[in-house]
Amino acid sequence: MNEAVVETVALPAAAPNEGFAELYERTFPRVYAYVASLLRDRSAAEDVTAQAFERAYRKRRSYRAARGSMDAWVFGIARNAALDELRKRKRRAKLEGDPEDVYAPAPEDQADQALRRETVRLALASLSGQERDLIALKFAGGLSNGEIARVLRMSESNVGTRLHRTITRLREACHDAG
Amino acid sequence: MTQADVLTAIDDALDTGRAGEDDPLARELQELALTLRADSPEPAPAYSESLDRRVQQGFPRRSGSKPPWWRPLLQPAAAVLLIAVAVAAVGLLARGLSGSGDDAAGGSSGGVAVSGSGGAESGAQRGFAPGRSDRRIERSFALDLEAPVDRMQRIADQVAAVTNRHGGFVLSSSVSTGENSAGGDFDVRIPADEVRPALRDLAALADVRSQSQTGRDVTPEYVTARDRLRSARAERGSLLRRLEAAATDTEAEAIRRRLDVVAGEINGLRGRLHGLRLRTDYAVVTVSLLAKEGDQGGAGGGSFGDAMHDAGDILIGTAGIIVRVLAVVLPLGLIALLGWVVVRVLQRRRRESALV
Numbered sequence: 001m002n003e004a005v006v007e008t009v010a011l012p013a014a015a016p017n018e019g020f021a022e023l024y025e026r027t028f029p030r031v032y033a034y035v036a037s038l039l040r041d042r043s044a045a046e047d048v049t050a051q052a053f054e055r056a057y058r059k060r061r062s063y064r065a066a067r068g069s070m071d072a073w074v075f076g077i078a079r080n081a082a083l084d085e086l087r088k089r090k091r092r093a094k095l096e097g098d099p100e101d102v103y104a105p106a107p108e109d110q111a112d113q114a115l116r117r118e119t120v121r122l123a124l125a126s127l128s129g130q131e132r133d134l135i136a137l138k139f140a141g142g143l144s145n146g147e148i149a150r151v152l153r154m155s156e157s158n159v160g161t162r163l164h165r166t167i168t169r170l171r172e173a174c175h176d177a178g
Numbered sequence: 179m180t181q182a183d184v185l186t187a188i189d190d191a192l193d194t195g196r197a198g199e200d201d202p203l204a205r206e207l208q209e210l211a212l213t214l215r216a217d218s219p220e221p222a223p224a225y226s227e228s229l230d231r232r233v234q235q236g237f238p239r240r241s242g243s244k245p246p247w248w249r250p251l252l253q254p255a256a257a258v259l260l261i262a263v264a265v266a267a268v269g270l271l272a273r274g275l276s277g278s279g280d281d282a283a284g285g286s287s288g289g290v291a292v293s294g295s296g297g298a299e300s301g302a303q304r305g306f307a308p309g310r311s312d313r314r315i316e317r318s319f320a321l322d323l324e325a326p327v328d329r330m331q332r333i334a335d336q337v338a339a340v341t342n343r344h345g346g347f348v349l350s351s352s353v354s355t356g357e358n359s360a361g362g363d364f365d366v367r368i369p370a371d372e373v374r375p376a377l378r379d380l381a382a383l384a385d386v387r388s389q390s391q392t393g394r395d396v397t398p399e400y401v402t403a404r405d406r407l408r409s410a411r412a413e414r415g416s417l418l419r420r421l422e423a424a425a426t427d428t429e430a431e432a433i434r435r436r437l438d439v440v441a442g443e444i445n446g447l448r449g450r451l452h453g454l455r456l457r458t459d460y461a462v463v464t465v466s467l468l469a470k471e472g473d474q475g476g477a478g479g480g481s482f483g484d485a486m487h488d489a490g491d492i493l494i495g496t497a498g499i500i501v502r503v504l505a506v507v508l509p510l511g512l513i514a515l516l517g518w519v520v521v522r523v524l525q526r527r528r529r530e531s532a533l534v
Contacts, residue, residue, distance in 0.1 A: 020233070021233060021234070024233050028221070028226070028229070029220065029221060032219070032220070032221040033218035033219050033220065036218075036219035037218065037219060042219070042222070045219070046221070046222075046225050049221070049229070050229055050232070053229065053233065053237075054232075054237045057233070057236070057237050058237070080529060083529040083530070083532045083533065084529065084532075086532035086533070087528065087529065087531065087532040116213055117213060117216075117217050120210065120213050120214060120217060121217070128533075128534075129532070129533030129534060130530075130533045130534070132533075133533055135214060138214075139192075139211060139214035139215045139218065140214075140215070140218040140219070142192075142215070145185070160181065160182075160185055161181065163185065164181040164184055164185060167184070167188065167207060167210065167211070168184075170210065171206060171207060171210055174210065
């Protein structure tokens with residue numbers, strides 16, 4: 001399970017390697033979870049996550065704290081890489097299709113938990129790509145609304161409104177699917 | 179529950195890891211949030227270890243993996259080129275529509291800031307469609323150039339050279355290089371279609387103290403004279419035919435007298451048309467050479483006042499150069515900025531389209 005760490009990063013603009021290692025340790029599982037939720041392809045998610053961290057490492061001197069937390073910055077890079085991958089591989093059909101093994105149920109899942117997860121996955125599939133992106137940033141990425149606003153380049157209140165609307169729609173879709 | 183309450187309840191559940199709200203709706207949403215987070219994909223241990231190693235090594239570059247330095251510049255360069263071409267095309271189109279620079283009022287476009295004299299020019303342009311090729315405009319320009327006395331003769335020679343180079347001729351000239359009465363006047367004629375580059379070259383010879391231009395549309399006069407010439411020629415043809423057919427000497431004598439009158443009219447109209455053509459095919463350019471104020475004609479004369487004056491001139495000259503450079507650099511910079519913004523917006527839209 002991912003920890004939803006959202007505190008502001010105190011790394012300097014020109015982060016040394018150690019600073020980047022801390023950032024990586026803090027964000028790697030969440031970035032991977034976000035990218036995998038978006039791509040629904042374990043292998044592609046691994047490639048894109050690695051690519052995103054490599055880009056972040058090479059561009060780490062261009063990070064400016066005034067433009068948001070470093071977590072949001074890394075997620076922005078990961079999102080761009082994931083969208084490029086989606087577009088490149090024309091995975092739109094995949095997005096709308098059945099989830100892949102990234103969501104394979106854990107063996108220890110109880111039957112009712114497994115059923116609930118399956119219901120949620122089915123409901124997720126009924127959302128639009130942008131709604132799934134928002135859900136992935138919030139729940140897989142563990143970002144705060146402010147950080148999501150930075151990543152999506154919109155206002156925090158707008159993020160709140162969209163999130164509320166999306167989660168409500170998801171709840172309704174769960175009812176329909178259940 | 180309000181939107182804020184729902185969002186707070188969700189954040190609480192994510193923070194505490196449990197759904198503790200009493201409200202059934204809030205509790206359901208909290209459970210949904212927890213399920214979503216619990217269902218987040220996790221990286222495989224082998225992959226995590228491999229990426230950890232790469233991070234520790236600082237993402238060593240694979241040989242040949244570095245893209246060429248110019249590749250990131252390709253897209254912005256293409257956008258800038260596209261916008262520059264579009265701007266140039268629009269500029270050319272606009273110029274074509276406004277009379278392809280044929281009108282006398284466009285004097286400042288060639289780098290020489292020739293200011294129109296106003297009344298005659300604006301009045302002359304009224305009533306004629308811009309861009310008409312049969313417009314006949316008399317143009318005259320006056321240029322006052324200021325130069326040191328010791329350069330006067332050289333500049334006078336260059337005025338004649340510039341005039342010849344642009345297919346014109348010097349009608350009259352007078353140059354004086356005496357220290358007290360140094361100066362010169364040139365009355366030159368330059369083909370109308372060469373007058374702008376010629377003025378630009380003339381202005382580059384020395385400092386321009388003042389300039390003016392006038393233009394007068396003589397198309398009505400020209401058209402009237404041409405029509406009257408046609409009529410007179412037609413009448414002459416008719417009279418010649420009548421003369422051949424004249425039955426009596428008296429009748430023939432009367433026709434001959436009329437023919438003399440018509441021939442006189444034809445000669446007069448021909449001369450008038452020729453004069454009008456000459457006046458409109460060639461622009462009248464009057465160049466006055468003036469000795470620079472305070473110039474003693476020798477080098478090295480140097481009071482403090484002279485030095486200050488020279489310094490002022492240098493400053494003004496430098497400022498002029500800066501303004502000209504900015505006039506080029508600023509639009510280019512703006513175009514580049516616009517291109518960059520366009521590329522960014524397109525790139526973002528393309529990316530976002532993957533989610534639609």
